[in-house]
Amino acid sequence: MQQLTVELGDRSYPIYIGSGLLGQRELFTPHIGGKQVCVVTDDTVSPLYLDALCRTLEGYQLISVVLPTGEAYKNWATLQQIFDTLLTARHDRRTTLIALGGGVIGDMTGFAAACYQRGVDFIQVPTTLLSQVDSSVGGKTGINHPAGKNMLGAFYQPKAVIIDTASLATLPAREVSAGLAEVIKYGLIRDAAFLAWLEDNMRGLRNLEAALVTEAVARSCAIKADVVAADEREGGVRAILNLGHTFGHAIEAHQGYGQWLHGEAVGAGMAMALDLSRRLGWIDTAAAERGIALIGEAGLPVRSPASMAAEDFIDLMAVDKKVLDGQLRLVLLKALGEAVVTAEFDSAALHETLAQGQS
Numbered sequence: 001m002q003q004l005t006v007e008l009g010d011r012s013y014p015i016y017i018g019s020g021l022l023g024q025r026e027l028f029t030p031h032i033g034g035k036q037v038c039v040v041t042d043d044t045v046s047p048l049y050l051d052a053l054c055r056t057l058e059g060y061q062l063i064s065v066v067l068p069t070g071e072a073y074k075n076w077a078t079l080q081q082i083f084d085t086l087l088t089a090r091h092d093r094r095t096t097l098i099a100l101g102g103g104v105i106g107d108m109t110g111f112a113a114a115c116y117q118r119g120v121d122f123i124q125v126p127t128t129l130l131s132q133v134d135s136s137v138g139g140k141t142g143i144n145h146p147a148g149k150n151m152l153g154a155f156y157q158p159k160a161v162i163i164d165t166a167s168l169a170t171l172p173a174r175e176v177s178a179g180l181a182e183v184i185k186y187g188l189i190r191d192a193a194f195l196a197w198l199e200d201n202m203r204g205l206r207n208l209e210a211a212l213v214t215e216a217v218a219r220s221c222a223i224k225a226d227v228v229a230a231d232e233r234e235g236g237v238r239a240i241l242n243l244g245h246t247f248g249h250a251i252e253a254h255q256g257y258g259q260w261l262h263g264e265a266v267g268a269g270m271a272m273a274l275d276l277s278r279r280l281g282w283i284d285t286a287a288a289e290r291g292i293a294l295i296g297e298a299g300l301p302v303r304s305p306a307s308m309a310a311e312d313f314i315d316l317m318a319v320d321k322k323v324l325d326g327q328l329r330l331v332l333l334k335a336l337g338e339a340v341v342t343a344e345f346d347s348a349a350l351h352e353t354l355a356q357g358q359s
């Protein structure tokens with residue numbers, strides 16, 4: 001097992017990474033303050049892993065909420081089901097919520113924990129590659145609004161992140177690729193050596209070779225933990241974690257949540273960020289092509305949907321959180337492994353990038 005720490009003073013917390021951790025009671029108990037525990041999961045993950053987790057937590061006053069699966073349900077109505085269950089079972093302020101599932105479950109459970117009785121403890125048990133390398137770490141929680149992704153939410157840190165890499169065995173290949181988008185993101189923004197390692201090992205990663213997956217998860221979590229520790233509430237450097245996301249969120253919203261997977265939209269969005277960085281002359285053609293090739297090798301789209309015009313992007317990006325004081329800010333690359341957040345870019349170049357959809 002590997003262990004990392006997200007350093008946030010008295011709100012610091014551990015990330016445990018290893019195979020079979022779902023069955024290790026001693027990893028959970030130090031992070032559960034009271035007797036009541038509520039596991040939140042979805043109807044895809046529950047038949048796979050809920051029983052195992054419940055066995056691990058025997059002895060607690062344990063309840064579970066099984067939500068409908070998917071991004072389309074990351075909304076108020078679904079969130080309400082968590083509160084209804086907690087209140088019906090009379091869970092009090094010492095209850096601990098456990099998010100068992102992908103990023104949708106993690107984001108919703110974290111937001112529920114932030115709101116319930118003005119804040120209760122929660123633990124992340126991410127079961128998709130995307131949630132293991134990204135969404136479970138860093139304390140961004142929330143839900144979608146029809147007008148935009150993650151428009152309602154809170155910064156709220158978990159007490160622990162328990163990553164059982166064995167749970168990836170049941171994950172569909174398309175979801176593995178989606179998770180690899182965020183893994184590639186860390187290489188592009190922060191770590192050229194990691195990017196080269198990914199180029200060497202992409203095939204093995206897609207086949208979920210255990211040692212490679214553990215390494216990729218640990219290196220990704222280390223970068224995320226580092227960035228979050230430096231800038232928890234995204235006043236500065238944390239924004240680089242949004243590479244490809246301003247474009248990607250627009251794709252997700254335009255296609256309808258759940259049509260393009262988040263990671264797929266981010267894959268295409270990062271390819272667009274590479275393309276724009278090249279058009280601006282910040283990286284050369286070879287570097288852009290290298291990054292785009294790696295995204296493609298992960299099984300991800302490298303162009304926006306054919307049905308999306310440049311104007312669709314402009315409209316949707318205007319509601320994105322990266323717009324500050326009416327100015328669109330984008331994460332772009334100065335080199336492979338070095339990202340910048342900037343509002344200084346030529347709008348003609350942006351327009352050309354936006355008009356490059358799939359043909």
Ligand SMILES: NC(=O)c1ccc[n+]([C@@H]2O[C@H](COP(=O)([O-])OP(=O)(O)OC[C@H]3O[C@@H](n4cnc5c(N)ncnc54)[C@H](O)[C@@H]3O)[C@@H](O)[C@H]2O)c1
Pocket residue numbers: 042044045048069070071074101102103104105107127128129130131134135136137138139140141150167168169170171172175178262263
């Ligand atoms: N909070 C953050 O910092 C942050 C960062 C990145 C992404 N996100 C959010 O995360 C969400 C995407 O997360 P995701 O990609 O995990 O999606 P997801 O939660 O929808 O999970 C993807 C699918 O895999 C299924 N699944 C989960 N674990 C499984 C397993 N072990 N075996 C088989 N199937 C399994 C789920 O039921 C679902 O159908 C988006 O809503 C995105 O906004 C948040």
Ligand SMILES: [Zn+2]
Pocket residue numbers: 134182245262266
């Ligand atoms: Zn993301």
